[in-house]
Amino acid sequence: MATVDVVGARVPAWRGGFGRLWSAAVLSSFGxxxxxxxxxxxxVSLTDRPLLVASVTACGYLxxxxxxxxxGAVADRVDQRRAMWTVDLARGLxxxxxxxxxxxxxxxxGLLIALAITLTALQTLFDNAATALLPxxxxxxALxxxxxxxxxxxxxxxxxxxxPVVPVLLAAGAAVPFLADAATFLVAAALVASLRAQAPERKPRPGGSTLRREIAEGLHTLWRDRALRGLxxxxxxxxxxxxxxxxTLVVLVTGWLDTGPxxxxxAGVAFTVGGLLGGVLNGRLVDGLGRMRAVLLAGVVQTVALVVMGTVRSLTALVAALCVFGVMGMVWNVNTTTLMQERTPAELLGRVASAFRTLAMGGVPLGAMLGGAVATAWGLNAPPLLTAAFFVLSVISLIPALTAHVPVVAPDDGATTARAPR
Incomplete structure (x- = not known):
């Protein structure tokens, strides 16, 4: 667990396991x-039917x-490092x-849909194992x-x-971006395989323990912790x-604002730049506010940015709002993940992370359908305002979790502040 002190804060050292994990994660993200x-x-080159084209992306969520x-349950049973490099090797091939x-x-x-489904199925194990391995x-x-x-x-x-690299690769042939993606998976697998991480100590599973019971234990742990439940x-x-x-962002920009591609x-660049700024500013916000209040602030500021997107008919305003939205989105994501890692027992982290992700991801397809419906019924600028309404509800749901400071040390130790009336 190599860390160094930087201006009073602890940050991970690049040498050793974290540097290799970071390199593997960044390389995989590029691919x-x-x-x-x-x-x-x-x-699009294979069909002119929009529903079929959209189904390729939609199937990635299923x-x-x-x-x-x-x-998540499997990630808690196996060697997480081995699970990660095995999955990356399989995805590369x-x-x-x-x-x-x-x-x-x-x-x-059909082949594209099968690929999207298979890769995401493997990703469910990889992502939960990665979340559990980092601590x-x-x-x-330093988390x-x-x-x-x-x-x-x-x-x-x-x-x-x-x-920006994709058009260059496509010029060399339709298969080249996929070959490059395969290469990133294989290199990332080698990097993860070289890690020398000590697996967390796990209590022996009781006799008769099943995956169903272990999944239920992860859900129960998530529910009992007031902070994690609120998050x-x-x-x-x-x-x-x-x-x-x-x-609906594409129709907002090209239709309502009439700015074209x-x-x-x-808009995409503004959001990305905002995310980078959020990664830089996050530490200062946490030092001043604490993690939970930093998440709350992120939700409030993002709500304001969304209102600007839906009411100010200007590309400049949209770009500025998306940049701010990206800053606070990074603050939200970093601290939500860190709180989950800090508050969950190591032997349950894969299951809690998977429960968190599954419950959170379930709303995306529903939101996409709602966005299309409100854009049709009330105008192309309605979806950001609908999103703002959901963010208001989100901020309200965080308020009860602000006082939940005690970390979980065991699922049934009574140390959490989650004993709210049922």
Whole structure:
């Protein structure tokens, strides 16, 4: 657990396990951005039916709803480092085979959907294992800084580097972005395999223990901790709104603002830049406010930014609002993840993380449908205002969690402040 002191705060040392984990995560994010940009373009070349094109993206969410809880339970049973590099190896080989199919003219919408579902199914295990592994690589005091560095690096690789590279790779052939993505998975697998992380001590599973019971234990632990329960509810509400915003942002920019593709590109860059600034500013906000209040502040400021997006008919205002929105989105994500890692027993972290993600992710498809409906009924600027309403509800749901400062040390030790009336 190598850390160093920087201006009174503890941050992870780049040497050793964290540096390799960071490199693997950033490299994988770069590869993911290549695939995410190339898949819709490939889908459009295969069909002119919008529903089929959209189904490629939509199917990427389904495994989280179906397999997310299972992935967390498995992550708590196995060696997390081994699970991560095995999954990355499998994903690398899978994407390489898909690239070969594209190169030889055998791609189809059905194959694209199968790829999206399979990759996300594997991701449910990888992401939960990664969340559980990080506390074994850095000291508890460095978790917030480590999460900020991970998320900022991923935002740079995925949002600022990967996107512009895709047209260059596509010029060399439709299969090239997928070959590059496969290579990033394989290199990331080698980096994770080289980690020397000490697995957390696990209590022996009682006789007759099943995956169903272990999943239920993770859900119960999440529910009993007032802070985590509030964060999960708040994130789920935010994600309903985010689904509406993401699904309709392109029509807001190109339709309501009438700025065309250039305006849409500017909006994406503004959000990415905001995320990078959020990674830099997060530590100062946490030092001044504490983690939970930093999350609350993030929700309030994002609500204001959303109102600006939906009421001020100006590209400049939209870009500024999206930049602020990105800053506070990074603050929200970093501290939500860190609080989950700090407050959850190590042997339960995979299950609690998976329960949190599954419940939170479930609102995105619903939000996307609501966004399309309100845009049709009340105008193209209505979805950001709908999102703002969900963020208001999210902030309200966080207020009871502000006094929940006691960390969880065991699922039934009575140390949490979660004993609210039922």
């Amino acid at each position: 993911d951005s290549l695939r995410a940009a190339a898949l819709p373009l490939l889908a 495994p989280w709803l179906v397999l997310g809880l299972l992935g 899978l994407v390489a085979a898909f690239a070969a199919a594209v190169a030889f003219g055998h791609a189809s919408i 074994a690589l850095v000291a508890p005091a 917030g800084s480590a999460n900020a560095r991970l998320m900022t690096g991923q935002r740079i690789a995925g949002g600022m580097v990967g996107g 999960c509810a708040a994130t789920a509400l935010c994600n309903i709104g985010m689904g509406a915003l993401i699904a 250039a305006g849409y590109a500017a």
